[in-house]
Amino acid sequence: MKERIHAFDYAAEITKALPEGILLNTNGDKFNSMVIGWGHLGVIWGMPTFTVYVRQSRYTKKQLDKTGEFTISVPLAGKLSQEVFQVCGTQSGRDVDKEKAACLTLADAEQIHTPGIQEVPLTLECKVLYRQDQVLADIPDAVRQRYYSRGTDAGDHHTAYIGQIVSAYIIRGA
C-alpha cells in the first residue's frame, strides 16, 4: 500500500537522512540503486523538486541520461541496512545486479518507470527538468582539492540533475 504524502512535510526526515545515505534509483538497461549523501528538496519554476549530484564515472549517470527519471528512497526508521549501504554505496551496476545482491524488493512506481524499494519506504518519483555539469574551475580551491583532485575522484566532476517530484508516498507493507 502507498500512503500519499507531501514531500515537504518530510523535509526534516529527508535532510537528516542524507548525510548517512539515501538511495537514488534508476531503470535504464536494468534497475540500479546507488547511495547518495548530497542532494536537496526545493522549488524551481514553480515546481517541487529534488536535486541530485552524480559523478561522471557512475553507472547511474548513464542510466539517468538515458531515461530522464529517477526515484529517491529514504529510510524512515534509522539508517540503510549495512547490506544495502555496502552494495549500493561501493559497488557499480556495471558489475553487479544490485536488486539481487542487496535483496531489494521493488515496488512499481505510479507516474514513471523507475520502481521504489519496499525496504526503504519514503519514495519520491522524479522527472529530470534540467541538468548541469559542474565547472571545476569555478569551484573553490579547497573544495576542488578535497573532492576532485585525489585518486579515482581526480577530475571526476558531478552533474546536477534537478528532478520534478511528480509523486511522493510511503510504501507500507507488501
Ligand SMILES: Cc1cc2nc3c(=O)[nH]c(=O)nc-3n(C[C@H](O)[C@H](O)[C@H](O)COP(=O)(O)O)c2cc1C
Ligand atoms: C554515504 C555515501 C554517499 C555518497 N554520495 C554520492 C553522491 O552524492 N554522488 C555520487 O556520485 N556518488 C555518491 N556516492 C558513491 C556511490 O554511491 C558509489 O560510487 C556507487 O557504487 C555508484 O554506483 P553505480 O556505479 O551503480 O552508479 C556515495 C557513497 C556513499 C557511501
